Amino acid sequence: MKNDLLLRVARGEKTERTPVWLMRQAGRILPQYRALRGKLSGFKELVETPDLAAEVTIQPVDELGVDAAIIFSDILVIPEAMGLPYQMVEKQGPWFENTIKSKTDVERMIVSEAEGVRYTLDAIEITKKELNGRVPLIGFAGAPWTIFCYMIEGQGSKTFSKARRFLFEEPALSHQLFEKITRSTINYLKGQIASGADLVQVFDSWAGILQPVQYKEFGLRYLQQICNEIQEVPKTVFAKGAWFVQDRICNLDCEVVGLDWHSDPYEFRTQNPNKVLQGNLDPAVLYAQPEEVEKQTLAMLEWFGDEKHIANLGHGVYPDTPLENVRVFVDTVKNHHHK
């Protein structure tokens, strides 16, 4: 591989500079993406057409010079493969016609094999071929708790109170569903790795909504199962908002921990000297003047230190971010050589 910075840092090695990529880098910030997307029927056509998914996966590598590609897909392919199809409604987000309400619903869900998401595996194979070793390719999946939220709620929510209600009303049934989601996710991640993913990231987007005791029971437990079973490549766990269990997350069998923009890089680095950390610039900083973007990016690099850090934002890049500032962010990291 020509540029394996990301993988070397993920393994804890010293490198000449810090690698950089952005969550949601493949997507709406790039004019190439918008041009392609405008020709299609919708978001799902892009996810389910391997050639096109590969094309948009590679766009940010060409356009921004990031140190990794992340496969273009969606975390909701797993509920769909398990038996709950979703739609992506323009300007509104995901929507499921059916949701999980009862024991029968849970029993009806299948444990999906990786083949259940064949189009993403194909997209990974095509991407790997076309990348031709330029940078590593990241695979990903949603964490079981986040997937559970959508399967119960059927759409986004400010509180995910239906999903939280289900945990309290049906704890045993909840665990039954979590087991199925977790098995499906492990199968899927193993399939991505077999197809060529060099590192996998698990996104727990709604980690921050559970009380600590419940997050240990329903969140961490299944993240741990995934981390324990995936040993082929390095793993990154990004549990957004889960500040109240960050020490537990650092103790998972994962090489990299992703941080959102509320964690203090210096404090976190000091408390976890041996963990590789990823993040965590506030994505809103990229709305500032370019000089401010550069200044805050340099400050972040300083706080994390030269070792065991993968530069990224603290959340996905916002769609209306000026492309010029994304470049400033990436270039500032790339031009900052280690002492």
Added chain:
Amino acid sequence: MKNDLLLRVARGEKTERTPVWLMRQAGRILPQYRALRGKLSGFKELVETPDLAAEVTIQPVDELGVDAAIIFSDILVIPEAMGLPYQMVEKQGPWFENTIKSKTDVERMIVSEAEGVRYTLDAIEITKKELNGRVPLIGFAGAPWTIFCYMIEGQGSKTFSKARRFLFEEPALSHQLFEKITRSTINYLKGQIASGADLVQVFDSWAGILQPVQYKEFGLRYLQQICNEIQEVPKTVFAKGAWFVQDRICNLDCEVVGLDWHSDPYEFRTQNPNKVLQGNLDPAVLYAQPEEVEKQTLAMLEWFGDEKHIANLGHGVYPDTPLENVRVFVDTVKNHHHK
């Protein structure tokens, strides 16, 4: 006053038991409320009709036996009084036809006097008369940062990225708007106190979305101004999700700090032995079986300890909460006598 438990605890006094009330106790959980609401044109009619607002304010005192009433109103009355009218769209939330986009827009906003929200002052006067000293009446307002979010965004948002963009693109203009919001809020709170509010609570619902440095500059600074200027009655600051600056919040000149359900009561209590704390049961616990609600409520009381604690949820009660469980929560606190 017959039951002044809340005020005595807010002043740091020892009491025979812990006082209890619930954020959003006046509203959708009560059948009396739903019956009244069904006869009206909408939410705003209720907010703007003092007799009706007083009626629903008192309902939970009658029905649940809570130790405080909180005036039925909305934080968005302030932007409206400043010059930006809002609508409350059924099942969607607040919506503003006009939002702040430019210097002209900021300049057009007025610093509202308390009289700008006359209907809420009237509602407070009527409520006080009708409560006749049974329990204290809590007044409230949104924190400047949360109000700013709605004035820029014009509606709810997952990221409030327009508001955060405005902070970066127009820092000076942002401060100009914050000054106006803060002055209007102080005027409004002073008006509420003059009309009879016995304690005021400031809600910073979107505190958790800013990076720490920005929250200090745009959030805490104006909370501090409010706390410094209101000296007539005890103040509660509830900055949801602001775990990353909780020590700063505890250092504000406010008597009570509200906690969301992610903070560990025991840890927080130990670190802040002298502050009166309010909260923080996960509102989703009220979906559990009654025995579980009782168990978790008792555990919370144990962790906070007998002194300097006002029992509440960690967020507003969810509308579909079984009323029986709300009663279990309230009664468990009321039956737990101090040693």
